[in-house]
């Protein structure tokens with residue numbers, strides 16, 4: 001798998017993505033239009049609940065095959081799986097293959113970033129899973145730190161289950177709003 005590391009301007013990264021060998025990437029198996037609708041509705045509900053109003057550039061971190069770019073034109077999706085980036089590009093959404101622990105963007109590159117259901121939870125909070133919990137803590141810290149680094153205004157992280165259980169203390173002072181399923185950070 002190709003992971004693009006920090007390597008220059010956003011335009012250059014997008015141009016590199018344009019010339020990527022997409023034929024070598026498997027196609028994502030499409031789901032029904034209804035499942036896409038429900039998927040997207042969940043995000044809209046979370047945006048509404050958090051009060052996040054998007055009016056500028058948006059980075060959709062770990063976007064998967066269905067990005068918020070379907071709603072917000074100035075969106076770039078990032079995912080480690082080329083299959084998902086191929087899928088969103090087919091929907092005319094700009095997408096970049098990358099690792100959310102080390103994103104290929106400059107500081108403050110985007111106005112907003114969102115991450116819906118990062119691959120961290122659920123983990124049972126019992127002694128047998130302490131090691132996995134520690135790994136989750138580390139991963140949440142890395143992705144939160146990277147998102148705050150590349151974002152000028154607000155960062156929204158939505159967890160599906162044990163929301164916030166692994167939220168890093170380092171960024172506590174930036175928390176603007178939180179609830180069971182999400183944390184909204186203000187980067188300024």
Ligand SMILES: C[S@@+](CC[C@H](N)C(=O)[O-])C[C@H]1O[C@@H](n2cnc3c(N)ncnc32)[C@H](O)[C@@H]1O
Nearest residue numbers: 062063064079080081098099100116117118119
């Ligand atoms: C549960 S899915 C969430 C997808 C989408 N955001 C949604 O709400 O349906 C987790 C996503 O994280 C991506 N992912 C896993 N590890 C990653 C990494 N290190 N960097 C970037 N994306 C990653 C996976 O490829 C997958 O698309």
